[in-house]
Amino acid sequence: MISDIKLYIPTLAEIVKAQQLTELEKFFEIRLLEARPFSFEPGQFILLSVLGVGESPVTLASSPLKKDGVEVCVRRVGSLTNALHRLQEGATIGLRGPFGKGFPIEALKGKDLLFVAGGIGMIPLRSLIHYILERRKDFGQLSILYGAKTPKEFLFADELMAWGQKGDVRLMLTVDKPDETWGGNVGVITRLIPPLELRPKETYAIIVGPPVMYKFVLMELYQKALPESQILMSLERRMRCGVGKCGHCQINNVYVCQEGPVFSYQFLKRLPEAI
Numbered sequence: 001m002i003s004d005i006k007l008y009i010p011t012l013a014e015i016v017k018a019q020q021l022t023e024l025e026k027f028f029e030i031r032l033l034e035a036r037p038f039s040f041e042p043g044q045f046i047l048l049s050v051l052g053v054g055e056s057p058v059t060l061a062s063s064p065l066k067k068d069g070v071e072v073c074v075r076r077v078g079s080l081t082n083a084l085h086r087l088q089e090g091a092t093i094g095l096r097g098p099f100g101k102g103f104p105i106e107a108l109k110g111k112d113l114l115f116v117a118g119g120i121g122m123i124p125l126r127s128l129i130h131y132i133l134e135r136r137k138d139f140g141q142l143s144i145l146y147g148a149k150t151p152k153e154f155l156f157a158d159e160l161m162a163w164g165q166k167g168d169v170r171l172m173l174t175v176d177k178p179d180e181t182w183g184g185n186v187g188v189i190t191r192l193i194p195p196l197e198l199r200p201k202e203t204y205a206i207i208v209g210p211p212v213m214y215k216f217v218l219m220e221l222y223q224k225a226l227p228e229s230q231i232l233m234s235l236e237r238r239m240r241c242g243v244g245k246c247g248h249c250q251i252n253n254v255y256v257c258q259e260g261p262v263f264s265y266q267f268l269k270r271l272p273e274a275i
């Protein structure tokens with residue numbers, strides 16, 4: 001019983017950097033104030049609490065190799081996330097976790113990787129992309145497709161520019177609605193997939209975006225003959241406890257907070273309600 005209670009006690013942490021990235025999304029660098037082991041895999045999440053307000057699941061957006069703190073990026077949508085956005089550098093928050101299963105890094109080693117991100121789906125992918133760039137020789141070709149509604153809504157714009165300038169990263173961006181600054185692709189992200197030359201058996205696709213995006217991206221990847229076990233997705237479900245106790249995240253007999261949020265399409269096909 002006592003060990004159960006411990007699962008719900010947050011570790012205190014300090015916001016050491018807070019930076020507005022877009023109108024709705026803010027970036028936070030966080031450092032734990034209490035000594036305790038903390039390591040994670042890209043794709044895992046934490047429960048982040050604003051003291052006196054509540055807590056919300058948030059994906060870790062930094063590389064697991066970064067040792068002096070973690071980074072998250074949060075969209076302002078409701079009570080918790082608005083309260084978090086109002087906090088300044090130096091403020092104390094709480095965090096629990098890391099929770100869930102992330103991307104299977106060992107299986108990705110040696111493979112070509114195709115990232116498909118829509119909107120804030122770039123947040124969990126950023127953690128993995130940073131890791132891969134820091135261990136570049138361990139992975140094959142790296143392609144990053146990223147779609148946003150407008151050019152102003154791309155997250156981590158400076159990093160995108162830097163990735164695009166690397167000789168060993170294929171970066172393709174697209175927007176739904178261009179503005180006067182935009183000279184790139186216009187239209188849905190799925191249009192970027194047909195021209196790609198992929199080696200299907202050697203490729204893992206990693207997709208994170210709004211629910212509507214998955215079905216259409218899957219149809220394009222089907223045309224490319226990618227094995228279903230090599231298509232990975234991260235699911236966003238309502239979560240409360242994060243530790244398999246409350247059932248809020250449950251789809252049939254699967255607890256997304258425990259077995260996910262990263263799943264293969266081969267697995268998710270058995271759960272038609274999931275995507």
Ligand SMILES: Cc1cc2nc3c(=O)[nH]c(=O)nc-3n(C[C@H](O)[C@H](O)[C@H](O)COP(=O)(O)OP(=O)(O)OC[C@H]3O[C@@H](n4cnc5c(N)ncnc54)[C@H](O)[C@@H]3O)c2cc1C
Nearest residue numbers: 045056057058059073074075077078079080081123237238
């Ligand atoms: C595993 C996981 C990882 C996540 N990672 C991130 C992240 O890295 N960055 C980020 O900005 N957000 C992330 N989210 C979503 C985030 O948890 C919710 O936006 C947040 O909990 C909303 O809390 P709130 O109190 O501000 O909003 P509320 O006041 O609770 O709700 C405001 C509005 O947001 C909607 N909403 C609430 N929760 C969710 C949800 N889980 N998914 C979709 N819509 C929701 C509600 O329907 C409502 O319309 C993640 C969610 C999960 C489950």
Ligand code: FES
Nearest residue numbers: 240242246247257
């Ligand atoms: S969030 Fe409580 S069981 Fe998954």
